[in-house]
Amino acid sequence: MSDVTIFAPSPLLTVTVEQVEGSDEIHIHAGGQGVWQARMLRSLGIDVTVCCALTGEIGSVLRDRIAHEGVTVSAVERAGRGAAYVHDRRGGEREEIAEQxxxxxxxxxLDELYSLTLRDGLEAGLVVLSGPAGEGTLPADLYRRLASDLRQAGARVVVDLAGERLAAALEGGVDVLKVSHEEVIDDGLAEDASVERLLPAMHELRSRGAGAVIVTRASDPLLFLDDDGALQVASPDVVAADSRGAGDSLTAGVVAGLARGESLRDALTLGAAAGALNATHHGLGTGEGGAIERLREAVTVGEIPRGAPSDTPTAGRVSPDGLAALAEPPTDTDEKDPA
Structure with a gap:
């Protein structure tokens, strides 16, 4: 039995071209929000099941790639075209070559995937609802039904969604919502990323069905709100190599803490550390578990007084060499630079 089940309806195949010592290298990996979250959870020693649809020849490759990372695959297999992209990173920046x-x-x-997710989610007792690779992959209302049915049967539900899918999940009810400040602003709930603007939006999200709300703010301290009040959580100000995937890693770190039996407030520090370390990598959802645990010691947490929101100082900048020094000698045997 897995510790965590992730609803990842439409994973994607990622093909990335790199240049190493003057020669081209081609890397093929499984990707998508739920897969990146599962990868980070595995780095933190958590057993994970991913519930997904695997489509056509791309789906066959994805099953092998996901399972290779130690993740249990619970899948609906079907004919057709699966999601995929090809990126060229030889020039140092990602250039999109093709996307499907x-x-x-x-x-x-949908019916079969719903049943698989309920079965595996209730067995684990802790479920992450993540988004699909394509906007038109499935109806948003499925998230309302899943959130409601899982919680009614006793599972805890964590969501990392935006837009219509977020609104649907809130209608069903969720235990923990993680969302970025950009998504809060895009939904018209806040005008900017200041504490003064975001806290009322977070109260609104709780009134709409979230037990606790986490709002990330790029390099600024994340905000957290639950029944006991509001917190700011500041990660060390790392030198980022690629910020993509940091939010998914943060979600995975929080869920890993919950799976270990930590309180949600304590789990926030593990999430902040996982997100910060991932930002120093080019690979999405990557990070050596020992380095994350050591980096966690540098995360700072501060209460936001009721009625008087104010920013807390962030921790000092940590260089890549400094991050390496935080970790014990690595024993990581994962593939190079998943993307």
């Missing part, structure tokens, strides 16, 4: 969104799930596929 993949075919939407039909009613039969």
């Amino acid at each position: 969104e993949g075919d939407p799930l039909n009613r039969h596929d």
Whole structure:
């Protein structure tokens, strides 16, 4: 039995071209929000099941790639086009060469995937609802139904969503919501990323169905709100190599803490450390567990007084060499630079 189940309806195949010592290297990996979260959870020693739809020949490759990372795959297999992209990173920045969104799930596929997620989610007792690779992959209302049914049956539900899918999940009710400040602003709930603007939005999100709310603010301290009040959580100000995937790693770190039996407030520090370390990598959802645990010691937490929000100082900048010094000698055997 896995510790955590992740609903990752439409994973994608990622093909990335690198240049190493003057020669081209091609890397093929599984990707997508739920897969990146699962990868980080595995780095933190958590057993994970990913519930997904695997489509066509791309799906066959994805099953192998996901399982290779030590993740249990619970899948609906179907014909058609799966989601994938090809990126060229030889010049130092990502350049999109090609992208395929993949075919939407039909009613039969949705019913089967729903049943798999309920079964595995209730067995684990802790479920992450993540988004699909394509906007048109599945109806948003599925998140309302899943959130409601899982919680009614006793599972804890964590969501990392935005837009219509977020609104649907809130209608069903969730234990923990993680969202970025950009997504809060895009939904018209706040005008900017200041504490004064975001805290009322977080109260609104709680009134709409979230037990606790985490709002990330890029390099600024994240905000947290629950029944006991509001916190700011500041990660060390790392030198980022690629900020993509840091939010998914943060979510995975929080969920890893919950799976270990930590309180949500304590789990926030593990999430902040996981997100910070991932930002120093080019690979998404990557980070050596020992380094994350050591970096966690540099995360700072401060209460936000009721009615008087104010920013707390961030921790000092940590260089890549400094991050390496935080970790014990690595024993990581994962593939090089998942992307």
